[in-house]
Amino acid sequence: MGMEIAERQSDSPYVERVWRSRTAGVSRMTSIATSHKxxxxxxxxxxxxxxxxxPETVATSADVPDGSDSFGIVFGHGASMPHLAMARLVDADLESPHVSRGAFVLRGEEWEVPTYDNAEVFIDRLVRDGVLVRDPLVDEVVAGDAAPLGARSIQRRVAAATGLTxxxxxxxxxARQAALLLREGTTALEVVHRLGYYDQPHLARSLTRFVGRTATQLRRSDTPEPLSLLYKTDGLRGS
Known part of the structure; x- marks a missing residue:
């Protein structure tokens, strides 16, 4: 069966996407690079x-516990938790030191474990208690909108919220957009022109680094390792 993944958008300005998955008969997956926590x-x-x-800055091969059920809340770029230093979370994760059937620890406090269906209720609680904050400017500049600040100020705020430049x-x-286009049947040459790559070798290097697949492999459905969540977005303006 492999990996069954379902995902949905969210109406919360703090959340990019909510997903859930179940695995069966698979032991490893390719975890695609992502700029979100x-x-x-x-x-x-x-x-x-x-x-x-x-955030994950390169594609990696990761173990997948067979028969596991997973659920995730993907945060928007501007959302962050002040008690966590984002730079230390890049290409890393922080597991809760204590998880019971109904609660886990975050910022030294116990919280009810959220579910796929009540993710927004959980997010609202984090916001009310100051665990989760949002810098709207970060979401705007990442999307390509102009900001009334100098480049250094913008970079500092983006780095503080995302851990990335x-x-x-x-x-x-x-690279994630390129992968989606190639899986939909768009030619590599058209992807190069549409997304602003210099040439096809530039696209190939980007795919290998961030997606862990070649253009040919992305068009095939019989690769040994499934990909992590890959979803459509509004896209970034500019390159």
């Missing part, structure tokens, strides 16, 4: 885990 809850053989995962975010998101 996320809260992940997973259960395997009766044991529940909760982890805060930071604007350039790194653009590269990751562009």
């Amino acid at each position: 996320e809260l992940v809850v997973w259960e395997h053989e009766g044991s529940l885990h909760v982890s805060m995962r930071g 604007q350039g790194a975010i653009r590269q990751i998101e562009r």
Whole structure:
């Protein structure tokens, strides 16, 4: 069966996407680079885990517990938790030190474990208690909108909220967009022109680094490792 993934958009300005998955008959997956952080809850053989995962700057091959159920809240770029230093979460994760059947620890406090269906209720609680904050300017500049601030001020705010530079975010998101287009049947040459790559070798290097697949592999459905969540966005303006 492999990995079954369902995902939905959210009406919360703090959340980019909510997803859930179940695995069967698969032991590894390719985790695609992402510029977002996320809260992940997973259960395997009766044991529940909760982890805060930071952005991933390269594609990696990751173990997948067979028969596990997972759920995740993908945060918007401007959302952050002041008690966590985002730079330390890049290519890393922080697992809750204690998880019971109904609660886990975040910022030294116990919180009810959220679900796929009540994610926004959980997010609202975090916001009310100051655990989760949002810098709207970060969401705007990452999307390509002009900001009434100098470049250094913008970069500091983007780095504080995401742990990444604007350039790194653009590269990751562009590679993810390229992967989606190729899986839909768009030719590599058209992807190069549409997304602003220099040439096809430039596209190939980007795909290998951030997606862990070649253009040919993305068009095939028989690759041995499934991909992590890959979804459509409004896209980034500019390159």
